[in-house]
Amino acid sequence: MPATASTPPLPHPLGVVAARDGSPGADVAVLAAHADAVEVCVLGPDGTEVRTRLPHLDNGVWFGRVPALTVGARYGLRTHGRWDPELGLRHNPAKLLLDPHARGIVGQIALTPEIYGHRVDAELRGDLTVPDDRDSAPFVPLGVRLAPPSADLRPREDERPRVPWSDTVVYEAHVKGLTVRHPGVPEAQRGTYAGLASPAVVEHLHALGVTSLELLPMQAFASEIALRRRGLVNYWGYNTLAFDAPHPTYATEAARRAGPEAVRDEFRAAVAALHEAGIEVLLDVVYNHTCEEGPDGPHLSFRGLDEATYYLRDAGGRPLDVTGCGNSLDFSHPRVVQFALDSLRHWVSDYGVDGFRFDLMTTLARTRDGFSPDHPFLVALAADPVLAGTKLVAEPWDVGPYGWRTGQFPAPLHEWNDRFRDSVRRFWLTDAREIAAGHHAPVAAGRGLRDFATRFAGSADTFDVARGRLAGVNFVTAHDGFTLADLTAYDRKHNEANGENNRDGSDSDTSWNHGYEGVDGDVARARARGVSQRNLLASLILSTGVPMLTAGDEFARTQGGNNNAYCQDNEISWVDWELDDEQRSLLEDTRALLGLRRELAVLREAGHGPGVPPREQRTDLSWFGADGAPMGVDRWHEADRRTLVVVVDAGGRLDADGVPLASVLVVVNAGAEAAEVVLPAGGAWRPRWSSVADRRSRPVAAGRGVRVAPWCLRVFTSV
Template identity: 55%
Template sequence: MTPDGVSVAVLAAHATAVDLCLLDPAPDGSLTERRVPLDGPSFGVWHAHVPGVRPGQRYGFRTHGVWDPAAGLRHNPAKLLVDPYARGLVGRVDLDGAVSGGAPDEPFGHADPLDSAPHVPHSVVVDVDGLRARTPDPRANRPYVPWRDTVVYEAHVRGLTMLHPHVPEDLRGTYAALAHPAVVGHLTSLGVTAIELLPVHAKSDEPHLVTKGLTNYWGYNTLGFFAPEPSYATRAAQDAGPGAVLDEVRSAVHALHEAGIEVLLDVVYNHTCEGGVDGPHLSWRGLDSTGYYRHDGNVPAQLVDTTGTGNTLDFRRPRVVQFALDSLRYWADVVGVDGFRFDLAVTLGRGSDGFDADHPFLVGLQADPALANLKLVAEPWDVGPGGWRTGQFPAPLAEWNDRFRDAARQFWLADVARLQRGGPDPGHDGVRDLATRLAGSADLFGHGDPPLARGPVASVNFVTAHDGFTLRDLVTYDHKHNEANGEEGRDGSGDNRSWNHGIEGPGNAGDTATARVAALRARSVRNLLATLLLSAGTPMLTAGDELGRTQGGNNNAYCQDDATSWVDWDLAPWQRELLDSTRALLALRREHPALTVDAFYRGTPLPGDAPSQPDLAWYDAAGEPFTHDDWHDPEARTLQMMRRTPVAGSSHVLVVLNGALSPMEVALAGRGNTDRRWRRVWGSTSGTRAMVEHPDREPGERVLLDALAVVVYLAAPRG
């Protein structure tokens, strides 16, 4: 905005003319429209200064030019287009209206002449500078939590608070609810340092979901990369307009910062909500389809799809790279968020010859001063050729570590299920892969120049995420149960590495067998939590896992905006015990520096220590160092991990894991590596800090370790 109006610019490189359309709704629902021809193009950009335009003004664009879908050109002035840089949107896409650019069911046919303006969202002018001048700046109180101390909590704005009994009903499911003391109190008492929000960019629902009466609950279907999703705002903010919605988002971020909690956004720059060639004609498709979207170069021009959604934004194009970086800077500078998780990030680094770690977009992330010191996290895969790239992104990006997820599930669930059933050994590697993940996945994240520079914190460790089973469902179902999605079970992953512990589903309340299975399931959950929260790296919890949330076996609840996906805060006693267990594990992590390292272990002595005292050491059940043969024994199921740190006065940590089906006598590790005594502080059989006193033990003393259990010991300095 300018003091007397607005300056307008929009990319439409192949258009012959572009109109700015100023819209004013009448009381009867009709629209009056004033069209302002733009000047240009200047390097593909159309522009003008328009006096008299004030905050709250609705607008859009119409493009004139060639309609030749076979060549990728889709200019149709009958279609009102959303500004890709709009700071606010009002209205929803009416898929029953005239929102297709071409004739219905003819994506390569003639242009559709029906006006789409009544059926599409409208861009809205927002006085961003005025809002910033009047309200607290969420950048001013950023916590800047070091990576080594970071604990990420992945949550959905609606799902986290829709059922919270202490949040007022008019706030539930909103940005404002995130800042409510009951929600903030839960996060801080848990030990969370960063909340990672599923997409909050303005979105639209896919046509196939609308047909089924469903919605895109997760939000990975973006319509506005600069505009907050208005439906997540309170009714009062929605009624007041996009400026109030933006204010609510900024206020929530500021309040979370006050509590020491960072805010990360899950962002989806790899595709848009316009789908394939038969999808709606809403913005980029009508402005410059060949400039924004990746095409295959054939005639007719087909969209390249490395995202599974029908389209892919073309990051070979400088304007697309600029667009994404401009959006990131806006959310960092205006909203004050602390970082981003990039959905299907391999697509963002695809050049003409595939993924490139030196891609201009990735270089931009590293070099942009506006993004310096923010947390940047890649989902290191997409669905295109060569799409799995875990460990191959450049610093300072961290990455979701799917190998951690798979190793933890394999060891504690899939392998145990096989042992229980007496099945053949499928060739898994005992404890070797799990130990690599516990130590920070140097095999994945230790490469680079110089080597080991990224450290274990580059590994965002997780056992569950929004996509897949919840932690409770991992131990309750062998198979996905996605019937409510209306796709006859075809959707969702079939590789879950889950284990129902002998009963598919929750079982019959009060049944003896069900009670026995429930106890074993609770132990398995605690084993997985301990593996996650005691490993080197950056742990990520999925909202509700600490409470035993279930989705009834649905492992792809992207379209379930109901109790299936919402966090249920009405807790049974076992769920309260699980919450206590999670708090206890996170307290151990927070209090003991050996559990929060930001450099890879080297297996060498710390400064001033004897040669026999490495920073990380592995032992078998007899308390002897692991040998080469031990590491390659597929039947090895017991492991002791001893960790030391150079921090003065800190404790050594010993994590003992027994993945066998029977109890195991274990000689506690550390002979020759420490002169301290071990004190048991946590065990997965009970799940909280030691409720009974356990005698201190000398290294080499024998203890009986329960079947399928994790026990944690600390050794404080003597004296």
């Protein structure tokens, strides 16, 4: 039945939608379950407001028609009701609040007392018992009602790359940092959404072998007050303000001048262009907390609307923070689950995004009794028809009680595998450092070799085999921590630029500076560091699981030893594309390794399908010692064993064209001395790659020995 002038508004969807009777106004629905009234305030160019009180209330949602909220209008919300912060009641009509579902925003947050819901002194410490009657409207961001996008920018399902997990190579990058210094990107597009899809960037990703570009947070975010006071900003973006709007400052200057619709369309166009190039777009999303900080933080959106519903509180009613960011959203409440799902669908349906990496996802799966793999939010993700087929990746921990949950999330979620990161770093760096110094304690009882083999084989001790061999997203580095180059150049963090007296950031980066802290120009040391970098990259790319690279690691980007560059929007964090000879050499090796992974199907098999054992028995993997004899139980426990041969057997299978699949043999010598390694039976083996320069290319017969340099990983394929 068509809408008419008498068609009543509805309490759903939440946010702003075009009036159902076709009038210029909008229907608005706002969750404010504990408020006595909610006003929608439309602001004119001179700051004057047209206020409309929402007349209807249903199940905690205030809703109604707002005639003044036409396309392009700027607006905010005001709530009336009880002020009792101890109960999560912070209704203060003096504070103009951002619609949590706003799809476009304008304005910036100023560090002034007026943005708080309570009185604050010069040091920004407030008396929560006293509401503040100063109007915050001039100091806060505003929502903007956007016009529908043009038809040519609406995403189409048939244009999605839909890369299988078995072929996926994730590349984690920062929207600005990736391109702001790239000489091949047009100057006006550097550091922007448009720059992501520029031919120079696409060419690099293609040549490297990347299938899926994962962007650090680009939902509109704000900088923490403590950072602003130190003259810094939140560069990474894990401090979300508007979950349905792209961050405005990542758009080109022309788009920013044109307004929120142009910002939206620029990101849409970038996604479409990347899709056309066959590259998926994944978003790093932060639904675990908001930018409103702790209990004495600013009133910008959620806190002033319905803190008692949105934010997590303990059994005694006190605010509970399991994220370490000042607040945590309460996913035990159905409305919070609804909010996150609505937002995810928006990015998939309206922008064409291909998947998400969920920051601190344990928070999103907490009930009143703690983490649950059957949490309603996880069930809804698995069952949602809009999100079906998207890539969903959990960061499987938070800082709350029993927060580390790697391996415990259900399908279809994949998970960041921090065990892979830690084991591979220890094996090639910290254990190697001790061995090079003549110490053996870190590898007592063969821990290093066993752990390394377990990670190489897919971490079956961590992930339920029913989820397949690709449940883990393997990584050696991420945005958080040392870069690959810095792992091999620093034993200690150097975060002085962050203004926290080097107290911030991890104190355990499992790194090895190879005898000197920083860069000293020593050629031999630089060469040794390059070998370690290649060993780490080869372990990542050749292992079972989904590999994730951090932007710039492919050519040894450095942050000068800063392992927590979250507040460094400058050359410390930005990718430098001016490469020296050694960086170009590493880039070529990274491309070669990813080319081998793409070529060799046995490295990418998911472990699903007929004939796969119900338990992980990896009959396609065989392990041998340097003498060519199989690794028995006793050998795995030999404390000084650092040489290993693994064969990934194709079993005589054929590819789609009837060509026999190649088997793969990997030799690992993680010791300080060269090793004579006998290649196991199975035919001849052709050298394909080595982390230490080796010009030999002729096949080696099974049963013959090859000399393997210290700290070396070599790859062979069957002939």
